[in-house]
Every structure is written in C-alpha cells, then in structure tokens.
Amino acid sequence: xxxxxxxxxxxxxxxxxxxxxxxxxxxxxxxxxxxxxxxxxxxxxxxxxxxxxxxxxxxxxxxxxxxxxxxxxxxxxxxxxxxxxxxxxxxxxxxxxxxxxxxxxxxxxxxxxxxxxxxxxxxxxxxxxxxxxxxxxxxxxxxxxxxxxxxxxxxxxxxxxxxxxxxxxxxxxxxxxxxxxxxxxxxxxxxxxxxxxxxxxxxxxxxxxxxxxxxxxxxxxxxxxxxxxxxxxxxxxxxxxxxxxxxxxxxxxxxxxxxxxxxxx
Numbered sequence: 155x156x157x158x159x160x161x162x163x164x165x166x167x168x169x170x171x172x173x174x175x176x177x178x179x180x181x182x183x184x185x186x187x188x189x190x191x192x193x194x195x196x197x198x199x200x201x202x203x204x205x206x207x208x209x210x211x212x213x214x215x216x217x218x219x220x221x222x223x224x225x226x227x228x229x230x231x232x233x234x235x236x237x238x239x240x241x242x243x244x245x246x247x248x249x250x251x252x253x254x255x256x257x258x259x260x261x262x263x264x265x266x267x268x269x270x271x272x273x274x275x276x277x278x279x280x281x282x283x284x285x286x287x288x289x290x291x292x293x294x295x296x297x298x299x300x301x302x303x304x305x306x307x308x309x310x311x312x313x314x315x316x317x318x319x320x321x322x323x324x325x326x327x328x329x330x331x332x333x334x335x336x337x338x339x340x341x342x343x344x345x346x347x348x349x350x351x352x353x354x355x356x357x358x359x360x361x362x363x364x365x366x367x368x369x370x371x372x373x374x375x376x377x378x379x380x381x382x383x384x385x386x387x388x389x390x391x392x393x394x395x396x397x398x399x400x401x402x403x404x405x406x407x408x409x410x411x412x413x414x415x416x417x418x419x
Contacts, residue, residue: 183216184209225290229331231298235283245277247399253281256394257288261360262329267389268362271369272398278364279333281396285362286331294328301335301348301363308347317347325354329362336367336375345376345385352388363389 163171169189176185191212195205237257242250261268268285270278283298290296299307304324311320324330330351340348355361367375369386376382 181213183213187212221293222291225293225296226287229286229290229296229298231283231286233283234287235280236287237284240277240280240284245399247272247397248277248281249396252394252396253285256285259289259292259294261394262289262294264392265355265357265360267360267391267393269389269393269395270362270364270398271395272366273400274366276398276400278366278398281398282331282333282362282364286329289329295326296329296331297324297327298331298333301332301340302338304332304351305340305344305348308351309344312347317350321351321354324351325359327359329360330355332361332363334366335363336365336372338375339377340375342378342381345378345381349381349385349388352385356388356391361389 172188173185176182176188188209191205191208194200195208200208237253240248240253242248242253256268270281272278286296286298308317308320311317352361365372369390372386373379373382376385
C-alpha cells in the first residue's frame with residue numbers, strides 16, 4: 155500500500171495523511187499525540203528538527219512503557235507492589251539504601267541470588283514483587299511463582315515427560331522469584347526437581363526467594379540434609395541475604411488504624 159504524495163495539502167488533508175501514514179507504519183503514539191505536539195511546537199517556535207525529535211521520542215517512550223507493561227504482566231505477579239509504597243520506617247530491619255541499591259538490578263546483571271528471610275507480615279513478599287517489578291521495568295525477563303506451585307508444575311511435567319522443557323523455560327528468564335519457600339514440607343522428589351531448576355540457573359541467571367524460615371529451619375522443608383545444604387548453597391553463593399525480622403509491620407499497621415477512631419472519639 156502506498157499513500158498519494160501531494161504538495162500544498164490543506165490542514166484537514168494533512169491531518170488525514172498523517173493519520174493514514176501512522177496507521178501504515180504502526181506509530182500509534184505519534185498518531186494520538188501529533189496534534190498536541192504540533193500545537194506546542196508552533197507555540198514554542200520549535201525548529202523542524204526539534205519537532206521531529208518530539209514526535210519520535212513520544213513514540214519511543216510509549217513503546218518502552220508498553221514493553222514494561224508486557225514484561226510485568228508476563229512475570230505473573232499476584233498483585234501490584236512498589237518500593238515507593240513500602241513503609242521503611244515501620245520496619246527498620248529493612249535498610250532502604252540496600253533495597254534501592256538492589257533496585258538498580260546490578261545483582262541480576264551479575265546473575266547473583268537474593269534471599270529475603272523473616273516472619274509473616276515483615277515485608278518479604280512486598281520486597282520480592284517490588285524488586286521483580288523494577289527488574290521487569292528495566293528490561294529483564296522476570297517470572298514469579300509460589301514454591302509449592304513451582305514444585306507441583308515440575309512434578310506434573312515429569313509425569314508427562316516434559317520436565318526438561320519446563321526446566322529450560324524457567325532457566326531462560328533473567329530473574330526467577332520464588333515466594334513462600336519454607337511454608338510447606340516438600341517430599342524428596344519435589345525437592346530434587348526444585349534443585350534441578352536452581353542448578354540450571356546457577357551463576358547464569360538470578361533467583362530471588364522469600365522464606366519465613368531461617369536457613370537452619372529449612373530441614374523441615376527439605377528433609378534430606380545433604381539436599382537441603384546443596385539448595386542453601388545454590389541460593390546464597392555470592393548473594394544478598396536480607397533478614398526482615400520477626401515483628402509483623404502489617405499487623406502493627408492494622409492495629410494502628412484500629413486505634414485511630416478511638417483516639418478521635
């Protein structure tokens with residue numbers, strides 16, 4: 155398909171030609187924003203080059219935003235969580251400077267692991283999802299899963315002779331976020347399958363986990379001591395370990411909100 159070339163187009167004809175060209179070239183942002191940018195360019199007396207740059211940057215910015223949204227959606231996060239929404243004052247065990255350093259994603263670039271260890275309500279899952287979201291926004295491929303869900307998927311894949319394919323799929327993402335590791339005991343077969351995923355990713359791609367058990371208590375999840383030690387080794391070598399504490403800031407926040415009406419009355 156080609157568009158007719160004419161000189162001396164009327165404003166209405168020019169707008170129609172721009173709309174058609176943007177549809178043909180798949181430039182939705184320029185098509186949607188052209189009129190506003192053109193008016194701003196006229197008001198600010200932009201040069202032709204400046205006007206063209208504004209148009210192209212609008213398209214680039216919107217494409218980058220859409221790519222981020224697709225990566226965040228593909229990660230499979232159960233809910234939205236951000237670093238801005240986390241109350242660092244409510245949980246002094248979590249150092250804001252350390253978290254913001256992690257948000258740069260240099261550890262993912264270096265294929266290093268991250269472990270978030272602490273009791274329920276101390277911000278582990280929030281941090282896991284928020285850091286995973288930051289990674290997706292910076293262009294990394296991220297996948298979030300619950301530990302039990304991952305193991306169940308691996309067991310089913312093994313039964314259906316699809317284990318290698320499934321392990322390879324989890325091995326390809328830049329960051330694998332495993333939540334609620336340690337909540338439930340895993341049988342030896344399930345633990346061995348999880349170990350295969352971690353081995354596939356070792357020193358090639360990052361793993362981030364959240365667990366309510368200290369490493370010493372992982373023998374309740376991984377009942378074979380040698381396998382447990384090997385898994386801990388995979389998840390801690392050259393990695394970052396953040397202990398989020400034992401006091402539930404989520405519970406404290408709920409109590410504080412409940413006390414507010416009483417103070418007002």
